[in-house]
Amino acid sequence: MTDPTALVAGGGATGAGVARDLTHRGVDVTLVDRDGLGGGTSGRSHGLLHSGARYAESDPVGAEECIQESRVLRDIAGECIRETGGLFVQLSADDPEYFDAKRASCESVGIPTTVIDGDAARAAVPGLSDDVERAMRVPDAVVYPSRLVAANAADARDRGATVHVDAPVEGMTVEGGRITGxxxxxxxxERIDPDYVVNAAGAWAGQVAAMAGLDVGMRPTRGVMVSVEYDDLGPVLNRCRSPDDGDIIVPHDSEVVLGTTSVPVTDPDDYPTDEREVERTYRECGxxxxxxxxxxxxxxxxxxxxLYAPDEDERGGRGISRGxxxxxxxxxxxxxFASIVGGKLTTYxxxxxxTADLVCDRLGVDAECMTADRRLPGVDDPDRLDAFVTEFDGQGPTDADVVESRT
Incomplete structure (x- = not known):
């Protein structure tokens, strides 16, 4: 195997995105993942493409990033995205001042909103609770992460990158202040000797960094998602209250995804689950x-x-934007060596x-990012996208009802 200029460890959305970005700048890249692409956090999300409204009052900078990036993805990602719109609904038990503050915060960062009363909301969403007093339209959407990750990897491959699935990083050699193997x-x-290494391993970033003798303090949390049969839900539904368990419902074709919870875990590979979280998710979404x-x-x-521990400590935990x-x-x-941690699928x-800016600076590559202006391959053809998913063994549970396996 030829030694690459840059090795990207972690084939979720961010890692595949780094590989894509670097190849557009002319850098020789190898992308590796221990499983299929998107097998970690990216492929096990609720599939919400955030407008930023969820974070508007707690982190306006993060909210502005979300609205900007969601617009970029609508331009470049085609059938990886489903345009649905979103509603933030206020139930009778919810604080109306919170609703008003969220709307004002959305407007301040450029997230368009429209407020409708409960009757108009129920007319727009049959089956919506009689307890809904008003709702706010926002430009949320649905993202199919299996397709998105695979399309990024396919673009990188088409531009010369090498992509290996089932290729875990098992060790690193550091000599003279550099990773030499x-x-x-x-x-x-086998062993390779890249000029630069990017740690994009998500919740496992601490384990990868430890191989180089470094401490990247991660604070992972688990969350449950439940997909149920439900036809014809139009928009994403968000409960308009401080983020809590069971406050998001994401529509697919004939299913909806109910989510989620947030419970700290010590090991992202070995953690307990609690059926009570499933029950609470049903109850709260219901x-x-x-x-x-x-x-x-x-x-x-x-x-x-x-989640990155120092960032979580600074931001105060759940309910604050995941920068x-x-x-x-x-x-x-x-x-x-660099690590990229935290974040959201929307801002991958x-x-x-x-990350690519830093890598290019260290490698002496003078090239600008072009990924916001170039469409991903295959995005006008769902069959081609799904073939990419199969090629990179990238099927996750989030969009298993939508993405057609080509095995």
Missing amino acids: VELGGSVG AMLPQTVDAPEVRTWWGIRP FVRLDHAEEGVEN RQMAEA
């Missing part, structure tokens, strides 16, 4: 859309959020751009 297991089974309580369950899955953090490990004595491309 990376041991890859699984389908590769307060918005009552028929979901008794709807037939299709599948249940748990996702792990890749991303780029760590240049040259500051800790390993000059050709921006995270990748920030």
